[in-house]
Amino acid sequence: DVCATCHVHATCQQSGGKSVCICNYGFVGNGRTHCQDKDECQIGASKICGNHTLCHNTHGSFYCVCLDGYRASNNNKTFIPNDGTNCTDIDECEESGLCGHNARCVNTEGSYMCYCNDGYKLENGERSFHQDGNIVSCKEIGCGSPPEMKHGYIVGNYSLLPGSAVHYECQEGFYSNEGKFSYCTANETWEPATLSCKGVDCGVPPSVPNARPTSVSGTTYRSEVTYDCAQGHLMAGGSSTAVCNARGHWDGPDLVCKEEELFSNLSIFNETCVRWQRKTGRLGLQETYTFHILGQRLDEKMFSEDVIFNISTSEDNPKVCLDLNSGSNYVVNITTISSTNITVSVTVAIQTKDFITLYADYMHVSTVSILFFCKMFFLLLTWTLTLSKESSGNKCPLERSGKFCFAGLAFWLRQDWYSDISGYVSEFWFMVQYLLVFTFCLEIRFSACRRNALKEAFNNVFIFNDTCLKWRRIVRGTGVEDRYSFHVQGQRWYQKNFFHEMTFELSTHKEAPEVCLNLQPGTNYSINISMVALNFSLLVSMTTQIT
Template structure:
């Protein structure tokens, strides 16, 4: 509390002393001016005042801050084509690119009348490079190419310091050649150069211009002269063109898409002034192999495009696959030499196989390819030993050859009782077994054997009571005769092929059983009679001894 009171008293005393000084003496205004101000007499003569220096704004006493002269715009303060740069308490001006100050100073203040004027860059020798033509503009310049030059790496107009473009002299290269003419002279290869031509010996100038000029597009224009041989125009051949011609000889060749078909390819101007025309013929180029077809499933035929008498060598390659036999792979090759226009060749293609066949004409180096599928063939019946058997359990034998169709082939053994009218249809897809056939004495399948499961030879005993491929091998009935038929079947994808063969004939076994029974009964009777006679002999001998 005490220190606050002391501060108030001190402030009061200070104020009082200040007032006493002011009252007692005059205030010095200049002493209060800002450092960036000057003290000057007032216009009305009433005293002095503090004024901020040039380049500063403020009250002259407490503050004088920098004035940014450039904020009103470079054009207003520095003039046209200038840039304004503010500094502390001042500013300066510079000229924009393409302009220079009239006082030749890098920086200037425009109060001396200095201004920025256009620089004429075209005064610099070769500023646009060789062949370039300079055009001065306000603040900049550009370049065009002179006549005889072309712009490269850009387009006209261009700026050599900003673009990669430049002018290069037009050069047409060596003058062109003219048919049946020779070059007589040439002034060069640059723009405007001229080359002259004359007809070769043995030819005369019929029409056209004999000069060629290097143009602005770097291309020779002309010549258009036409020189003809003393025999006249070269003979025209169908589908040919002239590739070379001199005084007396013309060389012909076939047009694109055609080939020579015998004959001479030269036309000759003879001593009588007439052309001995070429004899060549030009035929349209066609595939060396066309219209490739398969016939009889195993043979190929095609149309050959070649000279009539020539022999063409062919390479035939074929590969076969089967969907039902993944491990199967039939890959073979054959060679054929033929002079025919429609060659043919037969291949040993396997049945039920997908083939890809390629034929190559070796001299023409042309290949044609097709795909084909072979069909299912009638299976071959095995070798059997036909027998007429009188036995209750006959055993039958067969021998077969291993075939590539074994995975889709099988044998069916039919038993047919010989009663009434016997009808058997080998092509029927029906497969009656012993238990399902409804006729009291109908035919049935007694065994079905898959060929992949049997070897080259096989024995089958009829009536053994076993199951073969799901079919019951039922015993044969007494008192009946049978035919046994073997059916070979190949089946795939809805196709069904077959062949049948009579395997055996089994006769009535009841007679055999009767004879066997009689033989057995007779044997027993003889044996009993022998025992009886022996017993009688023994009794008789005993009686005889007792009587003696």
């Protein structure tokens, strides 16, 4: 029987009245001795399964599956194409967030592509990507955070996109020579990448005349320098502190230090007293002053008194009253040593009044007569001087006083106050009294006039500005000129061969004449001032400082 001989994978079928063994579907062979598996997929999946498929052969059969990115139209994973099933594209972009943040999904045939949104890019530089398990993200296009500026800050808003710029400013007290901008380049980097500000430096503190810095905290911003007046000087005003400002310059100081004044506002009071002001800026400092007094009587040509003594005082307004004789010219030199060991000297001329004491006691002879006549004489002489000044200025009233003097003498001679003495005694005392009164009248007439004029010719003589003299002149009235002769001689103790001499005359009608002398420094001078009209001289000593 033929059918009995068919292969296990064959089927016996009748064909033309005969029995025939035919291999089953999926097998090929003679049907009797062999039926081997037929590989349907060998003809091509697209031909047997359709497009976008894969063909999988099985023993005696096959099946089709869709490629990745496709799905079967019957929604089964496998299919046999003879049922009309085909593979259609899967839209992966329907899945939300498939591409991650800052990216968009674009579906393709059988697949999809992820692209970064505008303003973003992939870190690896690719244009598209798949989320295939590796974390891929889109970062913002730009230079990133701008660089920090040490001791600086960003001004205003800025962008991170290429071509943008960031503006910086330095903090107060700092500056930059490298520029104040950083730019975002096409390479998405900042140029320059580093910026910094340097602290200002005001440099060496300013110098202040006659002052020195006592404390310096530094030379950078807000540093301070404190000054103090140098030795021998005192603060006269202004600020003693300099501050380094934000521009790198010192503000201040405007400190004013002036030289200490050991003899300020020197003046004479009560005829024989001297006072002055001491401006040193040092409270309670004990200062020693040396007084050298030279005295000369009004009727003498040479100094007859020479006194030296010291006083020590811490007062700011010292006062010294001198023991001076009446009717004399004095030159008072006051010397002290400054805090800088410089000798400071001032000279002042003082004239004391002349007190005339009348004394007449000629034994027992006509004492009452002479005293009475003297009283009458002074009464007449005083009245004469008064009238003479009113009528003829300040000229010495020689003629008028002479006339009244002899008038007084004639008046006295006519009296009989000496009649109690008889004989030659009477005549003798008459002659004695006559000569005494006559001589006394002449002395009164010339000496009193001369002394009064001398006292007024040089009243309150004092020295100022080291080389200048000033005195009061109230001799003969306002508008009348007087001529003074100056003889100046200067020597130096440290330079034996040095000698400076000059003479000149000064005519003035001022009530308070002033004259400034052209003197050499570091020199001891003696100045003889003569009033030509009165033939009287006054000697003044003066010492100039070494400059």
